[in-house]
Amino acid sequence: MTQNFRPVWAEIDLDAIRHNVRTLIGAVAAAELLAVVKADAYGHGAVPVARAAIEAGATWLGVALVEEGVALRDAGIDARILVLSEPTPAAAAAVVAQGLTPVVYTASGIDALAQAVADAGKVEPLPVHLKVDTGMHRVGCAPDAAIALIESIEGRSELVLEGVCTHLAVADEPDNPYTNQQLDRFDALLAALHARSRVPPLVHAANSAGAIAHPRARFNLVRCGIAMYGIPPSAALAGRVPLRPALALKAKVSHVKPLSVGESVSYGRHFTAARDTQVATVPVGYADGVPRNLGLVGGQVLIGGRRRRIAGSVTMDQLLVDLSSDWAGGGPTVAVDDEVVLLGTQADAVSGVEEEITAIEWAEKLGIISYEVTTRLGPRVPRVYLGDA
Numbered sequence: 001m002t003q004n005f006r007p008v009w010a011e012i013d014l015d016a017i018r019h020n021v022r023t024l025i026g027a028v029a030a031a032e033l034l035a036v037v038k039a040d041a042y043g044h045g046a047v048p049v050a051r052a053a054i055e056a057g058a059t060w061l062g063v064a065l066v067e068e069g070v071a072l073r074d075a076g077i078d079a080r081i082l083v084l085s086e087p088t089p090a091a092a093a094a095v096v097a098q099g100l101t102p103v104v105y106t107a108s109g110i111d112a113l114a115q116a117v118a119d120a121g122k123v124e125p126l127p128v129h130l131k132v133d134t135g136m137h138r139v140g141c142a143p144d145a146a147i148a149l150i151e152s153i154e155g156r157s158e159l160v161l162e163g164v165c166t167h168l169a170v171a172d173e174p175d176n177p178y179t180n181q182q183l184d185r186f187d188a189l190l191a192a193l194h195a196r197s198r199v200p201p202l203v204h205a206a207n208s209a210g211a212i213a214h215p216r217a218r219f220n221l222v223r224c225g226i227a228m229y230g231i232p233p234s235a236a237l238a239g240r241v242p243l244r245p246a247l248a249l250k251a252k253v254s255h256v257k258p259l260s261v262g263e264s265v266s267y268g269r270h271f272t273a274a275r276d277t278q279v280a281t282v283p284v285g286y287a288d289g290v291p292r293n294l295g296l297v298g299g300q301v302l303i304g305g306r307r308r309r310i311a312g313s314v315t316m317d318q319l320l321v322d323l324s325s326d327w328a329g330g331g332p333t334v335a336v337d338d339e340v341v342l343l344g345t346q347a348d349a350v351s352g353v354e355e356e357i358t359a360i361e362w363a364e365k366l367g368i369i370s371y372e373v374t375t376r377l378g379p380r381v382p383r384v385y386l387g388d389a
Contacts, residue, residue: 004382006380010250013386013387017246027212031219032220034062036207041229045385047072048385073098082129087102101162102128102129103128110153115158125159128162130146132165143186162202163204168217169182227243230244231360249341253338258277265279266295271295271322282320283317287316292314294362301341303346304348308322321340
């Protein structure tokens, strides 16, 4: 294992993951929960998060790539794993060999998987889930093509239709009527399948937002990603269920120096001291996933439980913190090795009251979504697991 000398790390609270999974399972009643661990579990670490989610009651794991499913298998995880987009024909053999469950939506994809099963000499058919495009228009078959594809699957002894699914485009906007329009299209397909006695065992449509805000989307399986990590799918859904953020991004001050009135800092000179003050250097930057313009849009950090603004542009490996809010010229108020919290909570050194900076806060300032905040955290940031990794 590579030794880490730089005082920067992300703490991942696996007990929070377990709490969130149990909370979501309770919220969706009889439906099962698929824990989405694609993109290295949204930056949290796929293998430890997957194990914690299964321990807490998730019955499925979801990945975007066959490679992600293979990595989970290589780690000894034997849970059901759904590949959320149709694998390329070149990946079909790996899907079969690793016991992954693929989503399908094209005739060529179905053919490739059936051939891979035959080539492997498998006796048991490979379960597949048909994905139907009800309005996301990203992947999936058209609703009027679904019956023909189902007949194609049923005509292959190497395959068995285990599920049918769709994906919701605006479920995080609880008042947007488009979600109900998508679900109406999906329900019409399910009714047609029911009339032909072809409804498969699993039906799923809900992502985190759908699971929380749209009960009719829950069916008998929900696919929860961002909510499992304790982050609301959108500000509009914050507080709907009691989630606990699982990730905290921390560092330590590496340098403190004086800054005279009129002096500027960092690339572009976007911050100029309005008075004699100090700045603290923190050894984390945009190469680690902290956006370069976070300081330019009012981004802050916590030191000693107090909010302090980021000064100027975040650089590749470091950022600067303006200490003028509590610098009175009588000596440093922040010192080298003081803990800095970029995401998470920290208690005030005097009062003990906790302050918090969340992924939602970053997202709102930056004009992005909270998903981007954690998935951008790079591999240079060591993950430290709390709660029995």
